[in-house]
Amino acid sequence: MSRFLLRYWLLIVVTVGLVAFQSVINLYLPDLMSNIVDKGVVRGDTAYIWQVGRKMLLYSLLAIVASILASYTSSVVSMGVGRDLREAMFSKVTSFSMEEMNKFSPSSLLTRTTNDVVQIQQALVMVLRMVVMAPVMAVGSIIMAVQKDAKLTGVLFVSLPVMLGGLGIIAGFAVPWFKSLQRKIDNLNTVVRERITGIRVIRAFNKEDREMERFSVVNDDLVRTALKINRIAAILFPYMMIVMNYTMIFIIWFGAKQIDAGKLQVGQMMAVMQYAMQTMFSFIMISVIFIFLPRASVSARRIKEVLSVEPRIKENAHTTPTWYESNQGEMFKGGVVEFDNVSFVYPGAAEPVLKDITFTALPGKVTAIIGATGSGKTTLLNLIPRLYDVSSGSVKIDGVDVREIPFAVLQKSIGYATQRAYVFSGTIRENIRFGRDWVTDEMVERAAEIAQVMEFADKYPEKLDHYIEQAGVNLSGGQKQRISIARAIAGQPRIYLFDDTFSALDFKTDAKIRLRLFKEVKDATVIIVAQRVATIMHADQIIVLHNGRVVGIGKHHELLESCEIYRDIVASQLDVEEFEGQGR
Missing domain, CATH: 3.40.50.300 (P-loop containing nucleotide triphosphate hydrolases)
Known part of the structure; x- marks a missing residue:
């Protein structure tokens, strides 16, 4: 797979740079907001509020531009890799002799060329956008939050293990189902293909009902697996929101006490809250990657199985009669x-x-x-x-x-x-x-x-x-x-x-x-x-x-x-x- 990515190394570097630039700006914005509250609002310094506000607006615009450009470049890379994979698959299959063709069913080859490639494209976009942003935002947010108030940031060291533990349990259930999903798509395509190509025989023997039963069996099997995965995904985000909301409650609880004691300013507490949110969102992104990458890795292995087959029948390059x-x-x-x-x-x-x-x-x-x-x-x-x-x-x-x-x-x-x-x-x-x-x-x-x-x-x-x-x-x-x-x-x-x-x-x-x-x-x-x-x-x-x-x-x-x-x-x-x- 790496040889397909190397063709787009420049765009990949540009995408990574844009995402890193956007992440740094996102880390800087809560600090500016904290300064507006503590140095502008509290002191009633309108000029300072406007000055820092304009700076925040400029940085926000730069982050938006970086995000749009990163979306464009990552899409170009993923679509280009998808196109190259399909071309490589088609070229490889056309080079197969009958012996190699017998190793793969037509339905499986269709699924590998279409659905599996789509899974890789989606995973590639996710990786290019999240793999850089999530670690930078997670580490950077923790560092910035500690600088604002180390004691208040300590709430994260309780909520993060709770969140990651739940994500680990969810991923443990989801990953095996992802691995079977592609095989069940193969089975569905096989039945549909036979139904279409064998329509005359089916009608001649009046077996439409039997074919509908066959389709229903494989279709229901696919639906059951997909529903299991979607139910896991449905549990994931409410669970994350509960952990995040309780984290915010504890930050406000302890932060209010420190403000009351004169040990913390309101702007600092608001900044810690934003950095905590960014940290947790970063870990959610990392978790999503670890949950959805297994499906892409299954698709990548299935594509590699085809591309790695060496046709037994080749031209003899050393002998020219x-x-x-x-x-x-x-x-x-x-x-x-x-x-x-x-x-x-x-x-x-x-x-x-x-x-x-x-x-x-x-x-x-x-x-x-x-x-x-x-x-x-x-x-x-x-x-x-x-x-x-x-x-x-x-x-x-x-x-x-x-x-x-x-x-x-x-x-x-x-x-x-x-x-x-x-x-x-x-x-x-x-x-x-x-x-x-x-x-x-x-x-x-x-x-x-x-x-x-x-x-x-x-x-x-x-x-x-x-x-x-x-x-x-x-x-x-x-x-x-x-x-x-x-x-x-x-x-x-x-x-x-x-x-x-x-x-x-x-x-x-x-x-x-x-x-x-x-x-x-x-x-x-x-x-x-x-x-x-x-x-x-x-x-x-x-x-x-x-x-x-x-x-x-x-x-x-x-x-x-x-x-x-x-x-x-x-x-x-x-x-x-x-x-x-x-x-x-």
């Missing part, structure tokens, strides 16, 4: 994808998902991957763009290990349409281009034509500039799938990865896209994961996965003869006559 230098970071010229004895195990898993995978996908050829659910098809594709790194073996493109390839080149060379089609808020055109400035409008329109996006985009007056709502709620599953396919095609990469991308499409649209797609990308390497045999039966090479192993490689008719698992898959999808015809 010769082909990269010769091509100035452009895409691969060939696009041969080679799996060499690849195995992969998820972190914490007992068994590998992929075992001893070896095959080669060539440019100008369509390689299809098929297998039962859970056989490792998607995991295999994720190893090519380095969403995960292999546990053993290697994945190579044009003979170069993907771990030695700069991310920019790898990502530009691969067009990946994921299994779950996701679209962002914005226009259809923006979704297809997806922030790639080098993708021209012509490239976008070509990709839209190939993926049959224009079939539904032409129905809108804005065509490709039609606005899509968040998560594509105003689109069907098939429309989102087509946009996802167009996004992969638009960059005209050398390698295309389609992860069960055609599953949400009807057979007619599926056939149109595949016919046009394979014609347009005939020189590129195409790898398709599919569940439907009809989608991949004409592929140049079909790889059959079973329990993470390759159990068959070949064309459709070859696998029907040599691979029993493939025959079972085909038989489960085709009727008997058609299946027998396929085998001939």
